[in-house]
Amino acid sequence: MASENNEARSEEMRRKIALVTGITGQDGSYLTEFLLEKGYEVHGLIRRSSNFNTQRINHIYIDPHNADKALMKLHYADLSDASSLRRWIDVIKPDEVYNLAAQSHVAVSFEIPDYTADVVATGALRLLEAVRSHTVDSGRTVKYYQAGSSEMFGATPPPQAETTPFHPRSPYAASKSLRIGTPLTTARPTSPRRGENFVTRKITRALGRIKVGLQRKLFLGNLQASRDWGFAGDYVEAMWMMLQQDKADDYVVATEESHTVEEFLEVSFGYLGLNWKDHVEIDKRYFRPSEVDNLKGDASKAKEVLGWKPKVGFEKLVKMMVDEDLALAKREKVLVDAGYMDAQQQP
Ligand code: GDP
Numbered sequence: 001m002a003s004e005n006n007e008a009r010s011e012e013m014r015r016k017i018a019l020v021t022g023i024t025g026q027d028g029s030y031l032t033e034f035l036l037e038k039g040y041e042v043h044g045l046i047r048r049s050s051n052f053n054t055q056r057i058n059h060i061y062i063d064p065h066n067a068d069k070a071l072m073k074l075h076y077a078d079l080s081d082a083s084s085l086r087r088w089i090d091v092i093k094p095d096e097v098y099n100l101a102a103q104s105h106v107a108v109s110f111e112i113p114d115y116t117a118d119v120v121a122t123g124a125l126r127l128l129e130a131v132r133s134h135t136v137d138s139g140r141t142v143k144y145y146q147a148g149s150s151e152m153f154g155a156t157p158p159p160q161a162e163t164t165p166f167h168p169r170s171p172y173a174a175s176k177s178l179r180i181g182t183p184l185t186t187a188r189p190t191s192p193r194r195g196e197n198f199v200t201r202k203i204t205r206a207l208g209r210i211k212v213g214l215q216r217k218l219f220l221g222n223l224q225a226s227r228d229w230g231f232a233g234d235y236v237e238a239m240w241m242m243l244q245q246d247k248a249d250d251y252v253v254a255t256e257e258s259h260t261v262e263e264f265l266e267v268s269f270g271y272l273g274l275n276w277k278d279h280v281e282i283d284k285r286y287f288r289p290s291e292v293d294n295l296k297g298d299a300s301k302a303k304e305v306l307g308w309k310p311k312v313g314f315e316k317l318v319k320m321m322v323d324e325d326l327a328l329a330k331r332e333k334v335l336v337d338a339g340y341m342d343a344q345q346q347p
Contacts, residue, residue, distance in 0.1 A: 015041045015071075019092055021079060021127065022100030026193045027147070029056035031098060031236040036060065036071055038240070043092045045077040045085075045101070056193050079123030085130040093138075096243050098145045099127050102176075105197060106151060109172035110289055120175035143243045148186040149176040150228065150254070150295045158228075158258065158296035160186070162250045169290045185239065187253045188295060189232035190317065192324035199261055200229060203268055204321040208329030210279055211272050214336060214343050218279050221286025223262040226294040230255040231312035231320075241306040254297020255310050267318045272326070 018035050022028040023044025032042050046054065054061070054074070062070040075092075077084035079101050089097070102120045103109060109116040124146060131142050151173035153160040168174040194201035199220070209215035230253070238253040265276035302308045312320070335341035 015039060016096065017041045017043065017092060017094045018096045018098060019043045019045070019089065019094035020098045020100060021045045021077075022102060022147075023074070024053050024056060025100060025102075025104070026056065026191055026195065026232050027189055027236060027239075028098075028100045029060075029193060030191070030233045031100065031239060032057060032072055033060060034233075034236050034240060040071070042072045043088070043094065044072065044074050045088060046074050047078050048076055079119050079126060082126040082130065085127050086133065089130050089134045089142075090138075093140065094142060096143045096145070097127070097131055098147075098239060098243075099124055100147050102147070102172075104149075104172065105195070106170045106172045106292075107286070107288055108197075109170050109175070113171035116171045117175045120172065121178040124178065143248075145185075145239050145243055147239075148250075149173065150186045150188045150252075150297060151292060152177045152186060153295065154292050158294050159256070159298040160252065160254075160295065161298035162252055162301055169292050170288070173292075185235075185242065185251050185253055187235050187238075187297065188227050188229055189235045190229045190321070191232040192321050193232065194321075200264060200321065201325075203261075203264060204318075204325040205328075206279075207268055207272060207274070207322060208325035208327075209332070210274065211326055212329045212333045214329060214333060216279065217281055219281050219283040219286065220261065221283065221288070222291060223265070223280075223282070224260055224293075225291060226258045226260045226296070228254045228256065228258045228296045229264075229314065229317065230310050231317050234310040234312055238302055238306060238308045241308055245306070249305075251302045251306065252297045252299055253302050253308065253310075254299040255313065256297060256299055257314055258294060258296035259314055264318060267315060268322050271319055271322050 018040045020028050020031055020042060023032055024046055035042050060072055064070045075088050077088050103116045131144055135142055152166045152168055153164055154169040154173050155167040156164055166177045168177045190200045196202060196205050206215055206218040235253050242251055269276040336343045
């Protein structure tokens with residue numbers, strides 16, 4: 001009896017273990033910070049690349065030689081390599097798996113559709129199968145989170161909720177729409193860590209450089225597309241909350257506000273006292289073969305069931321991104337002025 005109690009207590013006190021795919025991406029880096037803060041040990045799967053791609057998590061990386069402090073651990077694997085996924089799950093024995101890995105750029109998915117489907121659709125299937133076979137063989141329970149995308153709703157008019165039919169408009173969206181019985185969340189997260197070729201970050205990055213005189217023009221495509229942009233840091237909290245529920249389910253997480261690319265330009269350039277019309281030029285190459293006009297989520301269920309709500313609104317998000325990218329541009333300016341960087345070098 002005493003030893004049973006001890007076992008129960010040590011199980012309760014044991015650090016929870018999370019496995020995160022896509023840990024080097026925007027959402028993966030915020031999720032890792034959040035889980036470490038909650039006392040988790042976080043394992044991330046990273047792809048081999050000749051250039052290091054860990055910039056977003058370098059600030060939380062602790063040398064593994066400092067073993068008791070290094071609670072984030074990185075392992076080489078790939079969603080296109082089923083054996084690597086199963087092996088790491090057996091070794092890590094996670095309590096929770098978060099699948100955030102993807103080729104997530106919509107426009108690029110038209111250029112590399114086969115690869116996009118392989119990583120996004122079949123990759124999710126490989127990971128799920130690795131989790132399923134691991135649980136069968138070990139008798140363990142593993143909770144699994146699958147990142148969906150608001151792009152899955154595509155041409156379906158807003159507001160988009162859990163029951164809204166999917167109408168994908170790109171290879172990326174079609175790949176995310178593969179349903180395998182797993183619950184999904186759908187959102188459009190952005191932040192100062194957003195990839196530089198997504199429109200929000202592309203704008204704030206260029207704006208910072210324009211403000212300090214490193215760049216004059218910004219080339220964009222369709223300014224009338226409207227998106228429900230929310231702060232990635234808010235969304236990772238919702239991901240975790242979903243896995244703390246007894247029953248797996250689908251949730252839409254959203255700010256429930258939609259803004260056009262043009263509105264993003266107005267607010268961001270206005271914040272630095274500039275007029276976007278003096279700098280933005282339209283370039284046909286950034287128009288998509290098929291466009292998603294308007295995404296605006298209905299997050300009532302997440303609010304009601306999870307008690308989740310976003311903390312950062314549109315203006316605050318835009319200003320947060322502009323502030324960080326202005327600081328970055330100022331650092332670049334120092335390098336340019338000292339002759340260590342070419343001013344023409346575009347982000
Ligand atoms: P998405 O919501 O995943 O497609 O994220 P993006 O940031 O790539 O694009 C959001 C919207 O901005 C889409 O409707 C694009 O057509 C539009 N957009 C307009 N100009 C640009 C551009 O220069 N780059 C990108 N990436 N998107 C643009």
